[in-house]
Amino acid sequence: MFKNNFFIKKLKRIKIGKLFYNNKFVMLFSLVASVVTWIAISSSNSESAPVTISDIPVNIQLSESAVQDGLRIFGGENLTARVDIAGNRIVVGQVTKNDIQITAPQAASTIMSPGNYTLELSAKKVGVLQDYQIVSDVKPSVVTVMVDRYRESEFTIEPQINFTPKSDYYVGNTILSTQKVTLSGPEKEISKIKKVVVKADIPGEVDSTVMLKTPILLYDDYGQQITSETIKSSINEVEVSVPVLMKKKVDLIANFSNLPSGLSLGKDLVKVSPSSLEIAGPEKIVSSIKEIKLDEINFNEVNVQNNTFTRAINLPEGCKSLNNTYSAEVNLNLAHFKEKTLNINEFDFKNVPNGKKASVYNGNLNVTVVGPAVKINSLKPSDIYAEIKFDENKEFSGSMEMPVNLKINGFNQCWIYGTYFVNVNIE
Secondary structure, eight states, rough: OOHHHHHHHHHHHHHHHHHOOOOHHHHHHHHHHHHHHEEEEEEHOBBBOOOEEHHHHHOOOOOOOHHTTTTEEESSTOOOEEEEEEEEEHHHHTOOGGGGEOTTTOOOOOOOOEEEEEEEHHHHHHOOSSSSEEEEOBBBSSEEEEEEEEEEEEEEEEEEEEEOOTTEEEEEOOSOOEEEEEEEEEEEHHOOOEEEEEEEEEEEOOOEEEEEEEEEEOTTTSEEEEEOOOEESSSSSSEEEEEEEEEEEEEEEEEESSSSSTOOOOOTTEESSEEEEEEOOOOOHTOOOEEEEEEEEEEGGGOOOOOOOEEEEEOOTTTTETTTTEEEEEEEEETEEEEEEEEEEEOOOEEEEEEOOOESSSSSEEEEEEHHHHHHTTTTTTGGEEEEEEOOOOOEEEEEEEEEEESSOTTOOOEEESOOOEEEEEO
């Protein structure tokens, strides 16, 4: 009784935490723990109920000669199967689909040419874990695969967009985000494809541009749609745009600069060909257009001989000419007009630098004037005002070529033909 009390008192003085700093105690503790763990595992080493391992990839291998012949399996890329396993509960609980391989062993010896093949599947263990049994057949037990040579072809996409445009509206060419598609897959399947289309049926009357995204469809020689999981496409859908534009007929108007005063440009004097144009464009723009002015014609370029001009037709953005005409001819009827050349010898100099004097080298200039015959006959050199203007912010000296600004005084409907320069001397 005394000894027991003595040991109890001794144990109370020993702190449990300090024991783990004792190497002998730690070794003894580890040994005891291992034995206890082994006993626990051994006591639970009972067979588990069958467990299903699913989504195991099916691996089908062709022979080397079949591969060299260009044969390939189509539609077998994503095949999966399942099996039941049983064994030690702890081991079975660790088995995954990566520990089991499902194959078609007869594939290498039976597949030698294109065709559809039904293959039996078998399973085997391939992982580190081996202490379990595969207790069922592979499910499914057989698979059917297509074997063929690979083929790749490019097709032009045909649009088939059906709708009714509103009256007085123009339908432009269908625009696709891509014109071509590449299809690949079994040679037999690709050879069936006759055309590739995008289709849509739009109800009601349409008065604005049609924009949609639609899938591509495959058709054979008989107009039957082809659907095949073995055919791969470079694109699956296409963006489609069909312009639906407002139509309108507008007049073409000649446009002039440096027009002589008093000259009336009526239809008897100016003829535009074509005189009008049928255009198409967005309703918001076209509805506000009444006429289209052509590029300017400078009257300084017009004389009795040079009286026909071609000018561009500039349409608003988004509009087009339905006549495919983008230029017009402007003809001036100058049958009753006459030319006259006058020698000008008086010049008015402006902004001559202080202390300097300007003069024209030859002292005169021949100027051509165009106008109605009844007026041009009485026109004199003194009726022409010739001005030479210096830049007041620039210093001039010596001689230089300078433009002459010419005006006709008192004779309307007449104009100066050409652009003139003279050599000026400053001293």
